[in-house]
Amino acid sequence: xxxxxxxxxxxxxxxxxxxxxxxxxxxxxxxxxxxxxxxxxxxxxxxxxxxxxxxxxxxxxxxxxxxxxxxxxxxxxxxxxxxxxxxxxxxxxxxxxxxxxxxxxxxxxxxxxxxxxxxxxxxxxxxxxxxxxxxxxxxxxxxxxxxxxxxxxxxxxxxxxxxxxxxxxxxxxxxxxxxxxxxxxxxxxxxxxxxxxxxxxxxxxxxxxxxxxxxxxxxxxxxxxxxxxxxxxxxxxxxx
Amino acid sequence: xxxxxxxxxxxxxxxxxxxxxxxxxxxxxxxxxxxxxxxxxxxxxxxxxxxxxxxxxxxxxxxxxxxxxxxxxxxxxxxxxxxxxxxxxxxxxxxxxxxxxxxxxxxxxxxxxxxxxxxxxxxxxxxxxxxxxxxxxxxxxxxxxxxxxxxxxxxxxxxxxxxxxxxxxxxxxxxxxxxxxxxxxxxxxxxxxxxxxxxxxxxxxxxxxxxxxxxxx
Numbered sequence: 001x002x003x004x005x006x007x008x009x010x011x012x013x014x015x016x017x018x019x020x021x022x023x024x025x026x027x028x029x030x031x032x033x034x035x036x037x038x039x040x041x042x043x044x045x046x047x048x049x050x051x052x053x054x055x056x057x058x059x060x061x062x063x064x065x066x067x068x069x070x071x072x073x074x075x076x077x078x079x080x081x082x083x084x085x086x087x088x089x090x091x092x093x094x095x096x097x098x099x100x101x102x103x104x105x106x107x108x109x110x111x112x113x114x115x116x117x118x119x120x121x122x123x124x125x126x127x128x129x130x131x132x133x134x135x136x137x138x139x140x141x142x143x144x145x146x147x148x149x150x151x152x153x154x155x156x157x158x159x160x161x162x163x164x165x166x167x168x169x170x171x172x173x174x175x176x177x178x179x180x181x182x183x184x185x186x187x188x189x190x191x192x193x194x195x196x197x198x199x200x201x202x203x204x205x206x207x208x209x210x211x212x213x214x215x216x217x218x219x220x221x222x223x224x225x226x227x228x229x230x231x232x233x234x235x236x237x238x239x240x
Numbered sequence: 241x242x243x244x245x246x247x248x249x250x251x252x253x254x255x256x257x258x259x260x261x262x263x264x265x266x267x268x269x270x271x272x273x274x275x276x277x278x279x280x281x282x283x284x285x286x287x288x289x290x291x292x293x294x295x296x297x298x299x300x301x302x303x304x305x306x307x308x309x310x311x312x313x314x315x316x317x318x319x320x321x322x323x324x325x326x327x328x329x330x331x332x333x334x335x336x337x338x339x340x341x342x343x344x345x346x347x348x349x350x351x352x353x354x355x356x357x358x359x360x361x362x363x364x365x366x367x368x369x370x371x372x373x374x375x376x377x378x379x380x381x382x383x384x385x386x387x388x389x390x391x392x393x394x395x396x397x398x399x400x401x402x403x404x405x406x407x408x409x410x411x412x413x414x415x416x417x418x419x420x421x422x423x424x425x426x427x428x429x430x431x432x433x434x435x436x437x438x439x440x441x442x443x444x445x446x447x448x449x450x451x452x453x454x455x456x457x
Binding site: 045048050073074076077079080081083085087088089090091092100101104105106133135136146149150153 | 354356357359360361362363364365366367370374375378379382453456
């Protein structure tokens with residue numbers, strides 16, 4: 001379970017998160033929508049401790065992410081994250097990209113790590129690309145590799161930060177299909193996304209963020225059908 | 241073809257000089273690179289204010305002509321009674337000189353690694369050290385290698401200046417023979433060819449690695 005309690009976060013004078021409360025249960029898929037600069041992506045980087053928070057609390061499986069004694073590297077093994085920008089390690093093959101963390105962080109042997117990696121790469125449809133360097137992959141393939149790389153650590157949670165935003169339109173579908181497959185497999189996911197169709201079809205709940213505040217959260221039928229919040233309705237009519 | 245008084249013994253004397261050039265270059269580049277990598281990592285991770293003293297010292301080594309550095313260092317060690325040989329003094333000065341340039345190469349190469357790539361590495365649970373050794377250094381190496389090769393070749397040629405501390409390296413050995421035989425053209429040609437023979441493999445190695453890495457992009 002991910003528990004976010006009254007989290008505040010600023011970059012200098014800019015208040016990015018103004019008291020976010022959100023609890024994500026095991027197996028739940030929560031999509032976060034909202035305009036640019038609404039704090040959606042920052043929330044994800046706070047959840048796995050890549051960004052410090054100013055106040056409040058984030059707990060993952062009962063462990064406080066930003067507490068002093070927390071072994072953040074260990075905690076991150078349970079939380080996979082995929083970013084908007086493709087961030088393949090260009091000097092490693094696809095297989096090596098995926099086996100790096102299992103081998104170095106978990107101390108797995110090469111054979112075991114490769115077995116897991118191949119399984120995950122097959123899962124995202126890159127089984128025939130394992131010997132290739134990322135520079136030879138399309139954006140969609142790189143993003144799917146990043147997903148496989150995160151999954152190879154067998155995380156309990158997956159965070160997706162606008163993973164399709166930097167893709168050519170014709171490549172968006174393949175990545176969303178991969179996410180859908182994951183959701184159907186019971187993965188707990190928080191997806192920051194601009195893909196409203198995806199948010200509606202896959203999510204258990206959809207949260208609408210506006211200027212650092214979670215203005216509304218509810219099942220997709222509520223958000224996309226009869227949003228209670230005026231700002232939510234306005235945003236959705238503008239993106240449609 | 242043409243008459244020359246050059247003997248096999250003279251050539252051997254030049255080869256020994258080349259050996260000294262190679263040895264000084266080796267110690268200077270190894271020492272300078274180790275220091276340069278250390279300082280470069282510090283420069284790219286620590287706030288500019290804290291590294292100001294380091295930057296200042298390195299700027300001195302980059303700005304003051306190497307010849308002046310060598311002579312001053314040698315004079316200083318003599319006055320201080322440190323009993324350091326000219327060879328060791330030369331290696332230390334050249335290593336510091338190399339490290340000053342290497343620091344900037346390393347800093348630039350590390351800064352060229354996209355922050356989001358490092359974030360991705362950390363988000364997988366890699367520690368800072370693992371991120372550095374597994375992701376940052378290999379990526380930075382590809383960026384910095386051409387400049388580092390250039391630096392190494394430059395240091396090899398600059399090492400000729402140690403002759404002013406009385407060390408007989410390649411250029412000094414050539415000069416000694418020129419003084420005796422009065423055949424500067426031939427002997428400088430040979431000395432130049434030896435410098436080339438020493439540099440060429442390093443330059444080719446760099447080119448080879450660059451091509452190999454490019455194939456992956």
